[in-house]
Amino acid sequence: GAGVSQSPRYKVTKRGQDVALRCDPISGHVSLYWYRQALGQGPEFLTYFNYEAQQDKSGLPNDRFSAERPEGSISTLTIQRTEQRDSAMYRCASSPGQLFSGNTIYFGEGSWLTVV
Amino acid sequence: QKEVEQDPGPLSVPEGAIVSLNCTYSNSAFQYFMWYRQYSRKGPELLMYTYSSGNKEDGRFTAQVDKSSKYISLFIRDSQPSDSATYLCAMRGNAGNMLTFGGGTRLMVKP
Numbered sequence: 001g002a003g004v005s006q007s008p009r010y011k012v013t014k015r016g017q018d019v020a021l022r023c024d025p026i027s028g029h030v031s032l033y034w035y036r037q038a039l040g041q042g043p044e045f046l047t048y049f050n051y052e053a054q055q056d057k058s059g060l061p062n063d064r065f066s067a068e069r070p071e072g073s074i075s076t077l078t079i080q081r082t083e084q085r086d087s088a089m090y091r092c093a094s095s096p097g098q099l100f101s102g103n104t105i106y107f108g109e110g111s112w113l114t115v116v
Numbered sequence: 117q118k119e120v121e122q123d124p125g126p127l128s129v130p131e132g133a134i135v136s137l138n139c140t141y142s143n144s145a146f147q148y149f150m151w152y153r154q155y156s157r158k159g160p161e162l163l164m165y166t167y168s169s170g171n172k173e174d175g176r177f178t179a180q181v182d183k184s185s186k187y188i189s190l191f192i193r194d195s196q197p198s199d200s201a202t203y204l205c206a207m208r209g210n211a212g213n214m215l216t217f218g219g220g221t222r223l224m225v226k227p
Contacts, residue, residue: 004159041220042204042206042218043204050213055213091159104165105162105215107161
């Protein structure tokens, strides 16, 4: 696609429910990132994939958070047993290759999650 | 203390003014420095990308890095109302694939 596409754009869920957020990266981009951005803050790294391999998940806050990218394209970020503190904008980004090769990342418009 | 600090603003300037936006950081391993612009309800978009210390100019924008002081700046000349946005600095080390962002500075350019 033309840009990084995320769905849903807005999600309201009850505390304790599971949510799945989807990211479709720019066509041909092999690297995919998930960031979380609270209101008035900068994005915070969650996890990173190179093709289908999850290379870094050091930013995932706890084991309720998981991500997958089974075919090296679309990725899903899953939050189990949601809590109010999970409310934030979840941003996906992609890049043609890995950042240390000089590539830059392109962000999607995000999925705004509200846990009530 | 956060690794990257940025004054949240808001910074309000008249059209045509020179704007100076700044970040300080604590991690001496950071080698690559970026500035992103984020309009309301949109994702961050890359404005400037620099490596190590020095200056880089692109049109009305100049990025400056002073690694000895752990301080980076973005200057906007002849600011326009369309420059009104949140500006985020970001940085990473040599081998990293993770960007560390500042909290962003909200800029308002008034006609």
